[in-house]
Amino acid sequence: MTTAANQPASQSTVVVGIDGSDTALGAARWAAEFATRHALPLTLLHAIPKLHWDFASADAPAELDGSTHADGVLVAAETAVRSTYPDVAIHTTAVKGSVATTLVDASDDARLLVVGAAAADHRALGSHAVRIAHRALCPVVIWRQPVAKRTGKPLPVVVGVDESEQSTRALAEAFDIAGTLHAPLTVVHMWEIGAAVGMGDLGGEGPMDWQLLDVLQTQQRQRMDELVEPFASKYRNAHVSKVFQDISPAKGLTDLSREAQLVVVGSHGRGKLADSLFGSVSQNLIHHAECPVLVVR
Known part of the structure:
Protein backbone atom coordinates (compact mmCIF):
# COMPACT_ATOMS: atom_id res chain seq x y z
CA MET A 1 0.00 0.00 0.00
CA ARG A 144 18.02 10.16 19.69
CA GLN A 145 17.53 13.41 21.52
CA PRO A 146 20.95 14.93 22.32
CA VAL A 147 21.65 15.36 26.01
CA ALA A 148 23.72 18.50 25.35
CA LYS A 149 21.84 21.76 25.53
CA ARG A 150 22.29 24.55 23.01
CA THR A 151 23.91 27.65 24.47
CA GLY A 152 23.43 30.04 21.56
CA LYS A 153 26.22 28.48 19.51
CA PRO A 154 25.72 25.35 17.39
CA LEU A 155 26.83 22.14 19.06
CA PRO A 156 29.73 20.44 17.28
CA VAL A 157 29.59 17.59 14.81
CA VAL A 158 32.10 14.91 15.85
CA VAL A 159 33.65 12.47 13.38
CA GLY A 160 35.82 9.50 14.28
CA VAL A 161 38.58 8.52 11.85
CA ASP A 162 40.96 5.60 11.57
CA GLU A 163 43.19 4.27 8.79
CA SER A 164 40.40 2.91 6.59
CA GLU A 165 38.95 4.13 3.31
CA GLN A 166 35.69 4.61 5.17
CA SER A 167 37.27 7.43 7.13
CA THR A 168 37.41 9.44 3.92
CA ARG A 169 33.70 8.88 3.31
CA ALA A 170 32.89 9.62 6.95
CA LEU A 171 34.89 12.85 6.76
CA ALA A 172 33.11 13.85 3.56
CA GLU A 173 29.71 13.39 5.22
CA ALA A 174 30.84 15.14 8.39
CA PHE A 175 32.21 18.20 6.57
CA ASP A 176 29.07 18.40 4.44
CA ILE A 177 26.61 18.22 7.29
CA ALA A 178 28.66 20.48 9.59
CA GLY A 179 28.73 23.06 6.81
CA THR A 180 25.00 22.72 6.25
CA LEU A 181 24.29 23.15 9.95
CA HIS A 182 26.89 25.93 10.34
CA ALA A 183 28.39 23.84 13.13
CA PRO A 184 32.02 23.39 14.20
CA LEU A 185 33.59 20.04 13.32
CA THR A 186 35.70 17.94 15.68
CA VAL A 187 37.85 15.31 13.96
CA VAL A 188 38.89 12.57 16.35
CA HIS A 189 41.48 9.81 16.17
CA MET A 190 41.45 7.48 19.15
CA TRP A 191 43.86 4.63 19.57
CA GLU A 192 44.81 2.54 22.57
CA ILE A 193 48.52 2.98 22.06
CA GLY A 194 49.68 0.95 25.06
CA ALA A 195 48.64 -2.31 23.42
CA ALA A 196 50.87 -1.54 20.44
CA VAL A 197 54.04 -0.67 22.33
CA GLY A 198 54.49 -3.53 24.80
CA MET A 199 52.05 -2.84 27.64
CA GLY A 200 48.74 -4.21 26.46
CA ASP A 201 49.31 -7.85 27.44
CA LEU A 202 51.10 -7.14 30.70
CA GLY A 203 48.44 -5.27 32.60
CA GLY A 204 50.30 -2.00 32.22
CA GLU A 205 53.45 -3.38 33.86
CA GLY A 206 55.50 -4.19 30.76
CA PRO A 207 58.40 -2.06 29.54
CA MET A 208 57.24 0.94 27.53
CA ASP A 209 59.02 1.47 24.22
CA TRP A 210 58.99 5.27 24.35
CA GLN A 211 60.74 5.68 21.03
CA LEU A 212 58.18 3.50 19.27
CA LEU A 213 55.39 5.36 21.04
CA ASP A 214 56.70 8.69 19.76
CA VAL A 215 57.00 7.34 16.21
CA LEU A 216 53.47 5.93 16.25
CA GLN A 217 51.96 9.12 17.62
CA THR A 218 53.75 11.23 15.03
CA GLN A 219 52.62 8.92 12.22
CA GLN A 220 49.01 9.01 13.37
CA ARG A 221 48.95 12.79 13.65
CA GLN A 222 50.42 13.11 10.16
CA ARG A 223 47.82 10.69 8.82
CA MET A 224 45.02 12.70 10.39
CA ASP A 225 46.39 15.89 8.85
CA GLU A 226 46.55 14.17 5.43
CA LEU A 227 42.94 13.00 5.74
CA VAL A 228 41.59 16.39 6.81
CA GLU A 229 43.56 18.71 4.52
CA PRO A 230 41.64 18.11 1.24
CA PHE A 231 38.31 18.73 2.97
CA ALA A 232 39.57 21.76 4.87
CA SER A 233 40.69 23.22 1.53
CA LYS A 234 37.27 22.55 0.00
CA TYR A 235 35.28 23.83 2.99
CA ARG A 236 37.35 26.93 3.73
CA ASN A 237 34.81 28.36 6.16
CA ALA A 238 34.78 25.20 8.26
CA HIS A 239 35.83 25.54 11.89
CA VAL A 240 37.81 22.34 12.47
CA SER A 241 39.48 21.08 15.61
CA LYS A 242 41.43 17.84 15.95
CA VAL A 243 41.52 15.50 18.90
CA PHE A 244 44.07 12.73 19.30
CA GLN A 245 43.56 10.56 22.38
CA ASP A 246 44.91 7.36 23.85
CA ILE A 247 41.52 5.81 24.61
CA SER A 248 39.24 3.22 23.08
CA PRO A 249 37.28 4.75 20.15
CA ALA A 250 33.95 3.53 21.52
CA LYS A 251 34.45 5.12 24.92
CA GLY A 252 36.08 8.27 23.59
CA LEU A 253 33.37 8.98 21.02
CA THR A 254 30.62 8.18 23.52
CA ASP A 255 32.16 10.69 25.93
CA LEU A 256 32.29 13.35 23.21
CA SER A 257 28.69 12.62 22.19
CA ARG A 258 27.51 14.21 25.44
CA GLU A 259 28.53 17.62 24.10
CA ALA A 260 27.70 17.08 20.41
CA GLN A 261 24.71 17.31 18.11
CA LEU A 262 25.89 14.44 15.90
CA VAL A 263 28.61 11.78 15.84
CA VAL A 264 29.75 10.45 12.45
CA VAL A 265 31.50 7.10 12.13
CA GLY A 266 32.23 4.46 9.52
CA SER A 267 30.28 1.21 9.77
CA HIS A 268 33.54 -0.71 10.15
CA GLY A 269 37.24 -0.23 9.55
CA ARG A 270 39.75 -2.01 7.40
CA GLY A 271 43.23 -3.23 8.16
CA LYS A 272 44.61 -4.90 11.28
CA LEU A 273 44.37 -1.89 13.55
CA ALA A 274 41.01 -0.77 12.21
CA ASP A 275 39.46 -4.24 12.47
CA SER A 276 40.55 -4.67 16.06
CA LEU A 277 39.50 -1.23 17.29
CA PHE A 278 36.86 0.18 14.98
CA GLY A 279 34.85 -2.85 13.91
CA SER A 280 32.40 -2.64 16.82
CA VAL A 281 32.49 1.12 17.38
CA SER A 282 29.43 1.94 15.29
CA GLN A 283 27.38 -0.73 17.07
CA ASN A 284 28.52 0.54 20.45
CA LEU A 285 27.61 4.12 19.54
CA ILE A 286 24.19 3.11 18.23
CA HIS A 287 23.43 1.76 21.70
CA HIS A 288 25.29 4.21 23.93
CA ALA A 289 25.87 7.57 22.22
CA GLU A 290 24.00 10.49 23.76
CA CYS A 291 23.20 12.24 20.48
CA PRO A 292 22.28 11.09 16.96
CA VAL A 293 24.81 8.85 15.20
CA LEU A 294 25.50 8.92 11.45
CA VAL A 295 26.88 5.59 10.21
CA VAL A 296 28.66 5.80 6.85
CA ARG A 297 29.32 2.75 4.69
Missing part, protein backbone atom coordinates in the same frame (compact mmCIF):
# COMPACT_ATOMS: atom_id res chain seq x y z
CA THR A 2 1.40 3.39 -0.93
CA THR A 3 0.04 6.87 -0.52
CA ALA A 4 1.75 9.98 -1.82
CA ALA A 5 1.74 13.68 -1.09
CA ASN A 6 3.35 16.29 -3.31
CA GLN A 7 6.38 14.36 -4.52
CA PRO A 8 7.18 11.11 -6.34
CA ALA A 9 9.31 8.64 -4.38
CA SER A 10 11.56 7.76 -7.32
CA GLN A 11 13.99 10.67 -6.98
CA SER A 12 16.77 10.77 -4.40
CA THR A 13 15.13 11.32 -1.07
CA VAL A 14 15.65 11.37 2.67
CA VAL A 15 13.86 8.32 4.08
CA VAL A 16 12.74 8.18 7.70
CA GLY A 17 11.24 5.14 9.40
CA ILE A 18 7.95 5.82 11.18
CA ASP A 19 6.54 3.51 13.86
CA GLY A 20 4.28 5.78 15.90
CA SER A 21 6.80 6.45 18.69
CA ASP A 22 7.90 9.86 19.93
CA THR A 23 11.45 8.92 18.94
CA ALA A 24 10.33 8.35 15.36
CA LEU A 25 8.71 11.79 15.34
CA GLY A 26 11.96 13.30 16.55
CA ALA A 27 13.81 11.44 13.80
CA ALA A 28 11.29 12.75 11.25
CA ARG A 29 11.84 16.36 12.33
CA TRP A 30 15.63 15.90 12.14
CA ALA A 31 15.29 14.33 8.70
CA ALA A 32 13.03 17.16 7.56
CA GLU A 33 15.66 19.74 8.52
CA PHE A 34 18.33 17.81 6.60
CA ALA A 35 16.01 17.44 3.59
CA THR A 36 15.11 21.14 3.64
CA ARG A 37 18.73 22.28 3.82
CA HIS A 38 19.69 19.94 0.95
CA ALA A 39 16.59 20.72 -1.16
CA LEU A 40 15.52 17.07 -1.12
CA PRO A 41 12.09 15.47 -0.69
CA LEU A 42 11.27 13.56 2.48
CA THR A 43 9.81 10.05 2.51
CA LEU A 44 7.97 8.89 5.64
CA LEU A 45 8.00 5.09 5.54
CA HIS A 46 5.99 2.73 7.74
CA ALA A 47 6.57 -1.03 7.58
CA ILE A 48 3.62 -3.37 8.18
CA PRO A 49 4.96 -6.77 9.24
CA LYS A 50 3.36 -9.55 7.20
CA LEU A 51 0.66 -11.53 8.95
CA HIS A 52 0.54 -15.29 8.57
CA TRP A 53 -3.09 -16.20 8.11
CA ASP A 54 -4.23 -19.67 7.18
CA PHE A 55 -7.16 -17.98 5.46
CA ALA A 56 -5.52 -14.80 4.12
CA SER A 57 -7.45 -13.11 1.32
CA ALA A 58 -7.03 -10.07 -0.89
CA ASP A 59 -10.14 -8.45 0.57
CA ALA A 60 -9.10 -8.76 4.22
CA PRO A 61 -10.41 -5.86 6.35
CA ALA A 62 -8.03 -2.90 6.64
CA GLU A 63 -8.01 -3.17 10.42
CA LEU A 64 -6.56 -6.67 10.08
CA ASP A 65 -3.83 -5.92 7.54
CA GLY A 66 -2.52 -2.90 9.45
CA SER A 67 -3.39 -0.24 6.90
CA THR A 68 -5.68 1.74 9.22
CA HIS A 69 -2.97 1.99 11.86
CA ALA A 70 -0.38 2.84 9.19
CA ASP A 71 -2.50 5.68 7.84
CA GLY A 72 -2.89 7.17 11.32
CA VAL A 73 0.83 6.87 12.11
CA LEU A 74 1.86 8.49 8.82
CA VAL A 75 -0.68 11.31 9.08
CA ALA A 76 0.53 12.11 12.60
CA ALA A 77 4.15 12.14 11.45
CA GLU A 78 3.44 14.34 8.43
CA THR A 79 1.48 16.78 10.61
CA ALA A 80 4.35 16.98 13.10
CA VAL A 81 6.89 17.63 10.35
CA ARG A 82 4.80 20.27 8.56
CA SER A 83 4.28 22.21 11.78
CA THR A 84 7.98 23.12 11.63
CA TYR A 85 8.89 22.58 7.96
CA PRO A 86 5.77 23.54 6.00
CA ASP A 87 7.50 23.70 2.62
CA VAL A 88 9.30 20.35 2.55
CA ALA A 89 8.01 17.94 -0.11
CA ILE A 90 6.68 14.85 1.68
CA HIS A 91 5.89 11.38 0.36
CA THR A 92 4.20 8.91 2.73
CA THR A 93 4.45 5.17 2.18
CA ALA A 94 3.26 2.06 4.00
CA VAL A 95 4.74 -1.26 2.87
CA LYS A 96 3.93 -4.79 3.96
CA GLY A 97 7.17 -6.43 5.02
CA SER A 98 9.66 -6.80 7.83
CA VAL A 99 10.92 -3.55 9.32
CA ALA A 100 14.61 -4.04 8.57
CA THR A 101 14.12 -5.38 5.05
CA THR A 102 11.64 -2.65 4.10
CA LEU A 103 13.96 0.14 5.23
CA VAL A 104 17.06 -1.44 3.72
CA ASP A 105 15.23 -1.79 0.40
CA ALA A 106 14.26 1.89 0.59
CA SER A 107 17.91 2.86 1.13
CA ASP A 108 18.85 1.72 -2.37
CA ASP A 109 18.10 5.11 -3.96
CA ALA A 110 18.06 7.28 -0.82
CA ARG A 111 20.45 10.06 0.10
CA LEU A 112 20.02 9.28 3.77
CA LEU A 113 18.04 6.86 5.94
CA VAL A 114 16.95 8.02 9.40
CA VAL A 115 15.52 5.83 12.18
CA GLY A 116 14.87 6.46 15.83
CA ALA A 117 16.96 4.74 18.49
CA ALA A 118 15.33 2.17 20.74
CA ALA A 119 13.12 3.81 23.30
CA ALA A 120 11.98 2.54 26.68
CA ASP A 121 9.03 0.73 25.09
CA HIS A 122 11.33 -1.12 22.62
CA ARG A 123 9.15 -0.47 19.60
CA ALA A 124 9.92 -2.15 16.31
CA LEU A 125 12.23 0.36 14.63
CA GLY A 126 14.59 0.88 17.52
CA SER A 127 15.12 -2.82 18.07
CA HIS A 128 16.28 -3.18 14.44
CA ALA A 129 18.61 -0.16 14.42
CA VAL A 130 21.91 -2.07 14.28
CA ARG A 131 20.71 -4.41 11.55
CA ILE A 132 19.38 -1.52 9.48
CA ALA A 133 22.57 0.53 9.88
CA HIS A 134 24.83 -2.27 8.75
CA ARG A 135 22.71 -3.50 5.84
CA ALA A 136 21.63 -0.16 4.39
CA LEU A 137 23.01 0.99 1.04
CA CYS A 138 23.24 4.66 2.03
CA PRO A 139 24.37 6.53 5.17
CA VAL A 140 22.11 5.93 8.17
CA VAL A 141 21.28 8.23 11.07
CA ILE A 142 20.22 6.59 14.32
CA TRP A 143 18.43 9.47 16.00
Whole structure:
Protein backbone atom coordinates (compact mmCIF):
# COMPACT_ATOMS: atom_id res chain seq x y z
CA MET A 1 0.00 0.00 0.00
CA THR A 2 1.40 3.39 -0.93
CA THR A 3 0.04 6.87 -0.52
CA ALA A 4 1.75 9.98 -1.82
CA ALA A 5 1.74 13.68 -1.09
CA ASN A 6 3.35 16.29 -3.31
CA GLN A 7 6.38 14.36 -4.52
CA PRO A 8 7.18 11.11 -6.34
CA ALA A 9 9.31 8.64 -4.38
CA SER A 10 11.56 7.76 -7.32
CA GLN A 11 13.99 10.67 -6.98
CA SER A 12 16.77 10.77 -4.40
CA THR A 13 15.13 11.32 -1.07
CA VAL A 14 15.65 11.37 2.67
CA VAL A 15 13.86 8.32 4.08
CA VAL A 16 12.74 8.18 7.70
CA GLY A 17 11.24 5.14 9.40
CA ILE A 18 7.95 5.82 11.18
CA ASP A 19 6.54 3.51 13.86
CA GLY A 20 4.28 5.78 15.90
CA SER A 21 6.80 6.45 18.69
CA ASP A 22 7.90 9.86 19.93
CA THR A 23 11.45 8.92 18.94
CA ALA A 24 10.33 8.35 15.36
CA LEU A 25 8.71 11.79 15.34
CA GLY A 26 11.96 13.30 16.55
CA ALA A 27 13.81 11.44 13.80
CA ALA A 28 11.29 12.75 11.25
CA ARG A 29 11.84 16.36 12.33
CA TRP A 30 15.63 15.90 12.14
CA ALA A 31 15.29 14.33 8.70
CA ALA A 32 13.03 17.16 7.56
CA GLU A 33 15.66 19.74 8.52
CA PHE A 34 18.33 17.81 6.60
CA ALA A 35 16.01 17.44 3.59
CA THR A 36 15.11 21.14 3.64
CA ARG A 37 18.73 22.28 3.82
CA HIS A 38 19.69 19.94 0.95
CA ALA A 39 16.59 20.72 -1.16
CA LEU A 40 15.52 17.07 -1.12
CA PRO A 41 12.09 15.47 -0.69
CA LEU A 42 11.27 13.56 2.48
CA THR A 43 9.81 10.05 2.51
CA LEU A 44 7.97 8.89 5.64
CA LEU A 45 8.00 5.09 5.54
CA HIS A 46 5.99 2.73 7.74
CA ALA A 47 6.57 -1.03 7.58
CA ILE A 48 3.62 -3.37 8.18
CA PRO A 49 4.96 -6.77 9.24
CA LYS A 50 3.36 -9.55 7.20
CA LEU A 51 0.66 -11.53 8.95
CA HIS A 52 0.54 -15.29 8.57
CA TRP A 53 -3.09 -16.20 8.11
CA ASP A 54 -4.23 -19.67 7.18
CA PHE A 55 -7.16 -17.98 5.46
CA ALA A 56 -5.52 -14.80 4.12
CA SER A 57 -7.45 -13.11 1.32
CA ALA A 58 -7.03 -10.07 -0.89
CA ASP A 59 -10.14 -8.45 0.57
CA ALA A 60 -9.10 -8.76 4.22
CA PRO A 61 -10.41 -5.86 6.35
CA ALA A 62 -8.03 -2.90 6.64
CA GLU A 63 -8.01 -3.17 10.42
CA LEU A 64 -6.56 -6.67 10.08
CA ASP A 65 -3.83 -5.92 7.54
CA GLY A 66 -2.52 -2.90 9.45
CA SER A 67 -3.39 -0.24 6.90
CA THR A 68 -5.68 1.74 9.22
CA HIS A 69 -2.97 1.99 11.86
CA ALA A 70 -0.38 2.84 9.19
CA ASP A 71 -2.50 5.68 7.84
CA GLY A 72 -2.89 7.17 11.32
CA VAL A 73 0.83 6.87 12.11
CA LEU A 74 1.86 8.49 8.82
CA VAL A 75 -0.68 11.31 9.08
CA ALA A 76 0.53 12.11 12.60
CA ALA A 77 4.15 12.14 11.45
CA GLU A 78 3.44 14.34 8.43
CA THR A 79 1.48 16.78 10.61
CA ALA A 80 4.35 16.98 13.10
CA VAL A 81 6.89 17.63 10.35
CA ARG A 82 4.80 20.27 8.56
CA SER A 83 4.28 22.21 11.78
CA THR A 84 7.98 23.12 11.63
CA TYR A 85 8.89 22.58 7.96
CA PRO A 86 5.77 23.54 6.00
CA ASP A 87 7.50 23.70 2.62
CA VAL A 88 9.30 20.35 2.55
CA ALA A 89 8.01 17.94 -0.11
CA ILE A 90 6.68 14.85 1.68
CA HIS A 91 5.89 11.38 0.36
CA THR A 92 4.20 8.91 2.73
CA THR A 93 4.45 5.17 2.18
CA ALA A 94 3.26 2.06 4.00
CA VAL A 95 4.74 -1.26 2.87
CA LYS A 96 3.93 -4.79 3.96
CA GLY A 97 7.17 -6.43 5.02
CA SER A 98 9.66 -6.80 7.83
CA VAL A 99 10.92 -3.55 9.32
CA ALA A 100 14.61 -4.04 8.57
CA THR A 101 14.12 -5.38 5.05
CA THR A 102 11.64 -2.65 4.10
CA LEU A 103 13.96 0.14 5.23
CA VAL A 104 17.06 -1.44 3.72
CA ASP A 105 15.23 -1.79 0.40
CA ALA A 106 14.26 1.89 0.59
CA SER A 107 17.91 2.86 1.13
CA ASP A 108 18.85 1.72 -2.37
CA ASP A 109 18.10 5.11 -3.96
CA ALA A 110 18.06 7.28 -0.82
CA ARG A 111 20.45 10.06 0.10
CA LEU A 112 20.02 9.28 3.77
CA LEU A 113 18.04 6.86 5.94
CA VAL A 114 16.95 8.02 9.40
CA VAL A 115 15.52 5.83 12.18
CA GLY A 116 14.87 6.46 15.83
CA ALA A 117 16.96 4.74 18.49
CA ALA A 118 15.33 2.17 20.74
CA ALA A 119 13.12 3.81 23.30
CA ALA A 120 11.98 2.54 26.68
CA ASP A 121 9.03 0.73 25.09
CA HIS A 122 11.33 -1.12 22.62
CA ARG A 123 9.15 -0.47 19.60
CA ALA A 124 9.92 -2.15 16.31
CA LEU A 125 12.23 0.36 14.63
CA GLY A 126 14.59 0.88 17.52
CA SER A 127 15.12 -2.82 18.07
CA HIS A 128 16.28 -3.18 14.44
CA ALA A 129 18.61 -0.16 14.42
CA VAL A 130 21.91 -2.07 14.28
CA ARG A 131 20.71 -4.41 11.55
CA ILE A 132 19.38 -1.52 9.48
CA ALA A 133 22.57 0.53 9.88
CA HIS A 134 24.83 -2.27 8.75
CA ARG A 135 22.71 -3.50 5.84
CA ALA A 136 21.63 -0.16 4.39
CA LEU A 137 23.01 0.99 1.04
CA CYS A 138 23.24 4.66 2.03
CA PRO A 139 24.37 6.53 5.17
CA VAL A 140 22.11 5.93 8.17
CA VAL A 141 21.28 8.23 11.07
CA ILE A 142 20.22 6.59 14.32
CA TRP A 143 18.43 9.47 16.00
CA ARG A 144 18.02 10.16 19.69
CA GLN A 145 17.53 13.41 21.52
CA PRO A 146 20.95 14.93 22.32
CA VAL A 147 21.65 15.36 26.01
CA ALA A 148 23.72 18.50 25.35
CA LYS A 149 21.84 21.76 25.53
CA ARG A 150 22.29 24.55 23.01
CA THR A 151 23.91 27.65 24.47
CA GLY A 152 23.43 30.04 21.56
CA LYS A 153 26.22 28.48 19.51
CA PRO A 154 25.72 25.35 17.39
CA LEU A 155 26.83 22.14 19.06
CA PRO A 156 29.73 20.44 17.28
CA VAL A 157 29.59 17.59 14.81
CA VAL A 158 32.10 14.91 15.85
CA VAL A 159 33.65 12.47 13.38
CA GLY A 160 35.82 9.50 14.28
CA VAL A 161 38.58 8.52 11.85
CA ASP A 162 40.96 5.60 11.57
CA GLU A 163 43.19 4.27 8.79
CA SER A 164 40.40 2.91 6.59
CA GLU A 165 38.95 4.13 3.31
CA GLN A 166 35.69 4.61 5.17
CA SER A 167 37.27 7.43 7.13
CA THR A 168 37.41 9.44 3.92
CA ARG A 169 33.70 8.88 3.31
CA ALA A 170 32.89 9.62 6.95
CA LEU A 171 34.89 12.85 6.76
CA ALA A 172 33.11 13.85 3.56
CA GLU A 173 29.71 13.39 5.22
CA ALA A 174 30.84 15.14 8.39
CA PHE A 175 32.21 18.20 6.57
CA ASP A 176 29.07 18.40 4.44
CA ILE A 177 26.61 18.22 7.29
CA ALA A 178 28.66 20.48 9.59
CA GLY A 179 28.73 23.06 6.81
CA THR A 180 25.00 22.72 6.25
CA LEU A 181 24.29 23.15 9.95
CA HIS A 182 26.89 25.93 10.34
CA ALA A 183 28.39 23.84 13.13
CA PRO A 184 32.02 23.39 14.20
CA LEU A 185 33.59 20.04 13.32
CA THR A 186 35.70 17.94 15.68
CA VAL A 187 37.85 15.31 13.96
CA VAL A 188 38.89 12.57 16.35
CA HIS A 189 41.48 9.81 16.17
CA MET A 190 41.45 7.48 19.15
CA TRP A 191 43.86 4.63 19.57
CA GLU A 192 44.81 2.54 22.57
CA ILE A 193 48.52 2.98 22.06
CA GLY A 194 49.68 0.95 25.06
CA ALA A 195 48.64 -2.31 23.42
CA ALA A 196 50.87 -1.54 20.44
CA VAL A 197 54.04 -0.67 22.33
CA GLY A 198 54.49 -3.53 24.80
CA MET A 199 52.05 -2.84 27.64
CA GLY A 200 48.74 -4.21 26.46
CA ASP A 201 49.31 -7.85 27.44
CA LEU A 202 51.10 -7.14 30.70
CA GLY A 203 48.44 -5.27 32.60
CA GLY A 204 50.30 -2.00 32.22
CA GLU A 205 53.45 -3.38 33.86
CA GLY A 206 55.50 -4.19 30.76
CA PRO A 207 58.40 -2.06 29.54
CA MET A 208 57.24 0.94 27.53
CA ASP A 209 59.02 1.47 24.22
CA TRP A 210 58.99 5.27 24.35
CA GLN A 211 60.74 5.68 21.03
CA LEU A 212 58.18 3.50 19.27
CA LEU A 213 55.39 5.36 21.04
CA ASP A 214 56.70 8.69 19.76
CA VAL A 215 57.00 7.34 16.21
CA LEU A 216 53.47 5.93 16.25
CA GLN A 217 51.96 9.12 17.62
CA THR A 218 53.75 11.23 15.03
CA GLN A 219 52.62 8.92 12.22
CA GLN A 220 49.01 9.01 13.37
CA ARG A 221 48.95 12.79 13.65
CA GLN A 222 50.42 13.11 10.16
CA ARG A 223 47.82 10.69 8.82
CA MET A 224 45.02 12.70 10.39
CA ASP A 225 46.39 15.89 8.85
CA GLU A 226 46.55 14.17 5.43
CA LEU A 227 42.94 13.00 5.74
CA VAL A 228 41.59 16.39 6.81
CA GLU A 229 43.56 18.71 4.52
CA PRO A 230 41.64 18.11 1.24
CA PHE A 231 38.31 18.73 2.97
CA ALA A 232 39.57 21.76 4.87
CA SER A 233 40.69 23.22 1.53
CA LYS A 234 37.27 22.55 0.00
CA TYR A 235 35.28 23.83 2.99
CA ARG A 236 37.35 26.93 3.73
CA ASN A 237 34.81 28.36 6.16
CA ALA A 238 34.78 25.20 8.26
CA HIS A 239 35.83 25.54 11.89
CA VAL A 240 37.81 22.34 12.47
CA SER A 241 39.48 21.08 15.61
CA LYS A 242 41.43 17.84 15.95
CA VAL A 243 41.52 15.50 18.90
CA PHE A 244 44.07 12.73 19.30
CA GLN A 245 43.56 10.56 22.38
CA ASP A 246 44.91 7.36 23.85
CA ILE A 247 41.52 5.81 24.61
CA SER A 248 39.24 3.22 23.08
CA PRO A 249 37.28 4.75 20.15
CA ALA A 250 33.95 3.53 21.52
CA LYS A 251 34.45 5.12 24.92
CA GLY A 252 36.08 8.27 23.59
CA LEU A 253 33.37 8.98 21.02
CA THR A 254 30.62 8.18 23.52
CA ASP A 255 32.16 10.69 25.93
CA LEU A 256 32.29 13.35 23.21
CA SER A 257 28.69 12.62 22.19
CA ARG A 258 27.51 14.21 25.44
CA GLU A 259 28.53 17.62 24.10
CA ALA A 260 27.70 17.08 20.41
CA GLN A 261 24.71 17.31 18.11
CA LEU A 262 25.89 14.44 15.90
CA VAL A 263 28.61 11.78 15.84
CA VAL A 264 29.75 10.45 12.45
CA VAL A 265 31.50 7.10 12.13
CA GLY A 266 32.23 4.46 9.52
CA SER A 267 30.28 1.21 9.77
CA HIS A 268 33.54 -0.71 10.15
CA GLY A 269 37.24 -0.23 9.55
CA ARG A 270 39.75 -2.01 7.40
CA GLY A 271 43.23 -3.23 8.16
CA LYS A 272 44.61 -4.90 11.28
CA LEU A 273 44.37 -1.89 13.55
CA ALA A 274 41.01 -0.77 12.21
CA ASP A 275 39.46 -4.24 12.47
CA SER A 276 40.55 -4.67 16.06
CA LEU A 277 39.50 -1.23 17.29
CA PHE A 278 36.86 0.18 14.98
CA GLY A 279 34.85 -2.85 13.91
CA SER A 280 32.40 -2.64 16.82
CA VAL A 281 32.49 1.12 17.38
CA SER A 282 29.43 1.94 15.29
CA GLN A 283 27.38 -0.73 17.07
CA ASN A 284 28.52 0.54 20.45
CA LEU A 285 27.61 4.12 19.54
CA ILE A 286 24.19 3.11 18.23
CA HIS A 287 23.43 1.76 21.70
CA HIS A 288 25.29 4.21 23.93
CA ALA A 289 25.87 7.57 22.22
CA GLU A 290 24.00 10.49 23.76
CA CYS A 291 23.20 12.24 20.48
CA PRO A 292 22.28 11.09 16.96
CA VAL A 293 24.81 8.85 15.20
CA LEU A 294 25.50 8.92 11.45
CA VAL A 295 26.88 5.59 10.21
CA VAL A 296 28.66 5.80 6.85
CA ARG A 297 29.32 2.75 4.69
